[in-house]
Amino acid sequence: MPETFLIETPRLRLRTFQLADVAAFAAYRAAPEVARFQSWEPYSYAQAADFVAAQAGQPIPAPPGTWVQIGIALAATNELVGDCALCLAADEPRQGEIGITLAPAWQGRGYAAEALRGLFAHCFETLGLHRLIAVTDCENVASVRLLGSVGMRREAHFRQNIWFKGAWGDEYVYALLREEWPIK
Ligand SMILES: CC(C)(COP(=O)(O)OP(=O)(O)OC[C@H]1O[C@@H](n2cnc3c(N)ncnc32)[C@H](O)[C@@H]1OP(=O)(O)O)[C@@H](O)C(=O)NCCC(=O)NCCS
Incomplete structure (x- = not known):
């Protein structure tokens, strides 16, 4: 029932992408600082x-092994301020990986942490997932701070495990178990 997907937090709505999101999404996906630690390069409009059209109306979660993007919108106006993403593991769909992006203008307000806490609650309490992970470039200071601040544990530090934008990169893996949720 993708059209009914909604996670509400005090200031935000996590919801399916809508065609009206294209302008806001295009603006932040074109920003080099947003793309810097992501697997993609800045997007054209x-x-x-095309991305928003493909995501709009997709079921959340997507079938195991497939990423789905979830819009992060202001509760007050429904304006898109970023997105998070969820992918259930293809071989073990009780485990999932998450990611998150906020438009630069909306960073530094605690929205990313609020969105992730809402997503964790949904994943553990509604979907009944066992474990969530997040992978981040070790140099992505904002992401490292965010994942620690929402209670994810750093479980792995991979050295030069990924050829990333022209150089070998280091990554951290963070994890959170359902039995660790809610964070005290
Ligand atoms: C990673 C990313 C989502 C983090 O966003 P963020 O804005 O730093 O995170 P938050 O929204 O939780 O904001 C936290 C900051 O807001 C501040 N803040 C302001 N008002 C706040 C409030 N009401 N509640 C909580 N924090 C608040 C906090 O002090 C905190 O600052 P600090 O980290 O310097 O201590 C963002 O940097 C981003 O989109 N980066 C580009 C995409 C990317 O690399 N994603 C990660 C891929 S793995």
Whole structure:
């Protein structure tokens, strides 16, 4: 029932992407600082429009092994301020990986932490997942701070495990178990 997907937090709504999100999504997906630690390069407007059209109305979660993007919108106005993503493991769908992006103008307000806590509650309490992970470039200071602040444990530090944008990169893996939720 993708059209009914909704996670509400005090200031935000996590919801399916809508065609009206294209302008906001295109603006932040075009920003080099947003793309810096992501697997993709800055998007053109046309790429962003195609992406939103493909995501709009998708079931959340997607079938195991497939990423789905979840819009993060202001509760007050429904304006898109970023997105998080969820992928259930193909071989063990009780485990999932998450990711998150906020538009630069909306960073530094605690929205990312609020969105992740809402997503964790949904994943553990509604979907009944066992374990969530997040993978981040070790140099992504904002992401490292965020994942620690929402209670994820750093479980792995991989050295030069990924050829990333022209150089070998280091990554941290963070994890959270359902039995560790809610964070005290
Ligand atoms: C990673 C990312 C989502 C983090 O966003 P963020 O804005 O730093 O995180 P939050 O929204 O939780 O904001 C936290 C900051 O807001 C501040 N803040 C302001 N008002 C706040 C409030 N009401 N509640 C909580 N924090 C608040 C906090 O002090 C905190 O600052 P600090 O980290 O310097 O202590 C963001 O940097 C981003 O989108 N980066 C580009 C994409 C990316 O690399 N994603 C990660 C891929 S793995």
